Amino acid sequence: MSDPLSLSLAQNFLDENFAPWIMALKPQIMACADGSAQIDIPITSDIERVGGIVCGQAMGALADTTMVFACFSHMQKLAPVATTTLDTQFLRPASGDVLSCIAKVERAGKALFFLSADLITRPSDKVVAKATATFYLPT
Numbered sequence: 001m002s003d004p005l006s007l008s009l010a011q012n013f014l015d016e017n018f019a020p021w022i023m024a025l026k027p028q029i030m031a032c033a034d035g036s037a038q039i040d041i042p043i044t045s046d047i048e049r050v051g052g053i054v055c056g057q058a059m060g061a062l063a064d065t066t067m068v069f070a071c072f073s074h075m076q077k078l079a080p081v082a083t084t085t086l087d088t089q090f091l092r093p094a095s096g097d098v099l100s101c102i103a104k105v106e107r108a109g110k111a112l113f114f115l116s117a118d119l120i121t122r123p124s125d126k127v128v129a130k131a132t133a134t135f136y137l138p139t
Contacts, residue, residue, distance in 0.1 A: 005032050005073055013078050014069070022065060025058060029069060035105035037069035040098050043121070047099075054094035054128075059119055063088060063131035066101040067115040071135050074105040074113065081113065084134040094128035096121035103131075111137050 010032045015023065025047065031038040039062060041047070047058040064086055071081045103117035112134060119129040 005076065005078070007032060009078075010037075010069060010072065013072075014065075018065065022061060025062065027062070027065060030100070031102075032069050032073045035070060035074035035108075036103060037066050037073055038100060038102045039066040039069065040100045040122075043094070043096055043099055048095075051093070052095060054099055054121075056088070056090060059090070059094065059099065059129050060086065060088050060131070062099060062101045063103070063117045063119060063129070064133065066103040067117055067131070067133050067135065070103040070105050070115055070117075071108075071113050071137075074108055075137075079137065081135040081137050084112070084136045086131065086133045088129055088131040090129045092126065092128050094119070094121050096124055098122040099128075111139060113137070 010029045025041045027039045027041050049055040100120045101117050107114045115133050117131040118127050121128050
């Protein structure tokens with residue numbers, strides 16, 4: 001496969017183009033290559049709900065954002081894509097120090113991408129949620 005997008009280029013794009021409330025999650029791109037991506041966010045009191053577990057809204061936003069970067073790594077360019085569907089299954093309460101999302105392109109056509117993602121808490125390394133999504137590449 002061709003060279004991966006540099007992590008610094010991907011992180012700069014994220015920092016400069018995503019909504020402030022996404023940036024408030026403090027996302028760090030850990031990987032972005034071969035049709036996959038990984039973004040980590042710290043688990044802080046800002047994203048915890050009653051009971052000290054990560055709220056579903058933060059997990060959904062992380063999954064969606066990570067899948068966007070998986071699309072970029074598949075295309076080997078930073079081209080706008082639009083979320084068409086997003087489905088998240090919450091498997092267990094999420095707690096720990098870091099919430100990590102690992103996403104990959106399952107299938108890509110000319111205008112549609114089908115992706116899956118696992119959300120994992122660290123240091124337990126437990127999968128706390130899974131997500132699937134479809135993205136559209138405007139022409």
